[in-house]
Amino acid sequence: MTTKTRIGRKTAFWMGLTCSFLLIFTPSAKAKDVEIKVGIVQRFGEEVTDKVSIASNSGDSLTLRFVDQNGQPQTLQTNQLTLEIVKQxxxxxxxxxxxxxxxxxxxxxxxxxxxxxxxxxxxxxxxxxxxxxxxxxxxxxxxxxxxxxxxxxxxxxxxxxxxxxxxxxxxKPQASFTINGVRYGLNKLDITTGTNQVRVTKPGQQPRLYGGSLRLQPNSYGTYTLVNQVPLETYLRGVVPHEIGPGAPQSATKAQTIIARTYALRNLRRFEADNYELCADTHCQVYYGLTGTIARVDQAIAETKGLVLTYQNELVDALYSSTTGGITAPFSDVWNGEERPYLRAVIDSPNQVWDLSQQSLADEAAFRKFISLKDGFNETGRNVFRWNKQSSLEQLNADLKKYLTRRKHPLADFNTIQAMGVTKRSPSGRVLTLTVQTDKGIIELHKNEARSAFGPPRSTLFYVEPVYNANKQLLGYAFVGGGFGHGVGLSQYGSYNLANLGWSAEKILEFYYPGTVIQPLNESIVFWRE
CATH class of the missing domain: 3.30.70 (Alpha-Beta Plaits)
Incomplete structure (x- = not known):
């Protein structure tokens, strides 16, 4: 694992005295040295029926190192094992x-x-x-x-x-496995192979091959995480084809590779509380290991090896989504926190189809006009570029109750939604506040929470319309909008179009992240600032 330096943080109790810190490469670090820890099975043991099968390739074997229930260090070799849970x-x-x-x-x-x-x-x-x-x-x-x-x-x-x-x-859930009729209980397990490749199978899923090594370790929730420690460039082989898609044009694939590498390094702090760094799903980046690798994607990874996207010598917050809906969103349109100067509202088109300086999408009438436009955008023709999703009042009530219950909200016991509407919208058109009137009181959903609370919206780029029956009784709502995901930074489908127009990876990234620079990873680059 590459050594990283944290420049100290001290927090005085109730005094609010904090010192920022930087995460940077030490002078001896090189791109080829970087290894990352990815949680490929999170919260293993939530159910007593949880199982994970692990096997070596043909001709290879698994080396298992652990401390058993009696406190004795053990080293075993086998070709395969099944991790199980026993309630102890x-x-x-x-x-x-x-x-x-x-x-x-x-x-x-x-x-x-x-x-x-x-x-x-x-x-x-x-x-x-x-x-x-x-x-x-x-x-x-x-x-x-x-x-x-x-x-x-x-x-x-x-x-x-x-x-x-x-x-x-x-x-408590106790991880265990059985070899030669002997069941071993353990708290932590290290698994290595001679070839640095290991197969993992979860129930209902095809086996996946992972590079590097595995560790089963306890997490913060009384369960376990199966962590894959893997070199960064190998990790990208399991990310890029599944994020950008196997049919992406090569310059779009290269752009995605640079962004995926930057994203991984910028986000190594996400699971610090659980002693790993990234997850393997859409809360981070989709990661399938070495299953489904593609030669042309491997070529893009090799040709961009070590290249990252920076702004003022700091790794950018390399956010991206499937489909912006025709306009990218600034960071603060979706999340709370400081603006990133390179994450701006950009009309997602190579042409002048809308002038934001003249028609802000914070205006509801202008926004609805924008959403009615379908032609001339990078994502035109994509099935999630524009959408209209209706939901019954009963389903919306159920969605909101579930959301409020998870949040332990005091109005989670409401009976029915009486009305809802967008009451604040950003200049890029994103919902900033969705106000819901219930029989127990008013609930305000801010930014991405408006999407989390209900099933229909595929992004926060939408408006709502009530649906009535012939007697003017409220039956539900239609969510009318565009895009899929948060809409910040690069549009994956948008990059397809720009690549097909002959744009290079560098030009694509400059379009979606204005003012940024591609450079080789080196010891001077700041990973992130707090």
Missing amino acids: PLSNPVLEERLVLSDHATFETAEDSAKQWEALGIEVEVTQPERWQVWAKRDVYQTPLLRRWLHQSLKAKGYKDPYLETALVSQ
Whole structure:
């Protein structure tokens, strides 16, 4: 693993004294040295029926290193094993408790919330038990007394979101496997092979081949994570073809490769609380290991080896989505936090199809006119470029109840939605506030939460229309909009069109991230600033 330097952070309790830190390469680090830790199976053990099969390639073997239940170090070799879960009774019940300070749909907004809590002098950690959460740091607020004191102090200061999540646990999931009739229980397991390739099979899924090594390790939620430690360039072989698609033009593939490499390095802090760095799904980047690699994508990875996208010598926040809907969004249109100067509202077209300086999409009438346009955009003809999704009142009620219950919202027991509408929209057209009137009170959903709360919207680029029956009774709502995903940064389908027009990867990236520079990874580049 490449050595990285953190320039210290000190947080004074309740004093809000924080020092920013940089994550940078040390002088000896080179691109070829970088290895990353990817959680390929998260929260293993949530169900007692969870199983994962692991096997070596033909002619190779697995080397297993672990400490058994008796505290004895073990080294075993086998060709395959199946990880299983056994519920192990505890001799005495254990109190498991955390103080949840805030709850969010995305890491980006959770991280911004964490900074705000830190400014109050509270030590925190960002976690992902399901949604992203900010917790009072467990190794600081170690006792029930400390956690309750902090909780009550926050309530007295008017903070309504924090809550204690408490459970008395009498048994815990124990990872285990059986070899030659002997069952081994363990807390952590390292798996290596002679060829640095290993096969992993989850129930209902075809086997996937991964480069590097594996580690099964405990996480923050009483379960386990199966982590793949893999060289960065090998990791990209399992990301790029699944993100950009096997049929993408080569310059679009190269652009995606540079962005995927930049994204990975910029986001290594996401799962710090669980001692790994990235996940393997759309909360990070889709990663399938060495299954489904494509020669022409491998060529793009090799030809761009070590290249990253920077702004003022810092890795950019390399956000991208499938389809912007015709306009990219600034960072703060979707998440809370400081603006990134290179993430701007850009009309996603090589032509002048709309003038934002003359017609801001914050105006509802202008926005609806924009959404009615279909021709001349980079994504024209894509099935998610424009959409109209209707949902019944019953389904919308169910969606919102589920969302509010997860958030522990005080209005989660409402009976029915009475009305809803967009009450604030950004200049790029994104929903900033969706106001929902229920029989128990008004609920405001901000930015990406408007998408998280309901099933129909595929992005936050939409408006809503009530659907009535002949007697003017409300039956539901139509969500009319465009795009798929957050719409920030590069549009993957948009890059297809620009590549087909003859644009290079460099020109595509300059279009979607104005003011940025492609450069080789080196010891001077800042990964991110806090």
